[in-house]
Amino acid sequence: MAKVKGSIVVNIERCKGCGVCVPSCPQSVIALHEDVNAKGYHYAYMANPEECTGCANCAMVCPDAVITVYRMKVNE
Template identity: 70%
Template sequence: MAKVKGAIVVDTERCKGCELCVISCPTHVIAMSQKVNIKGYHYAYMENPDACNGCTNCAVVCPDGVITVYRMKVEEKTEV
């Protein structure tokens, strides 16, 4: 059975830490890092990457366009 897997890459130096992506992610993938970028902002990252389905919500709502979204179909292995 095919499953959609996604991933995001955040341009952490351009992220301003507004957290709109966090509240827009339906699968609770994104959290804010403890670290800060050069501007002093906590930046978004995938805390829970396995849950990402590449829906693009985070990127669409991101004011600064710092999120690139990837998506691919993978065949799910049958667990024994």
């Protein structure tokens, strides 16, 4: 069965840790990291990368456009 796998890349230094992306993720993949970036913000990261479908919802709501989204079909 073909399955969709996704992944995001967060521009960590540009992330302001607002957390708006977290509730927007239908798979609960994205979360704020306990570490901080150079500006002291808890940046977004994939806490649960296996579940990402690359729907780009997080990127849609990100006010700073720090999220890049990739998606591919996988045959299992």
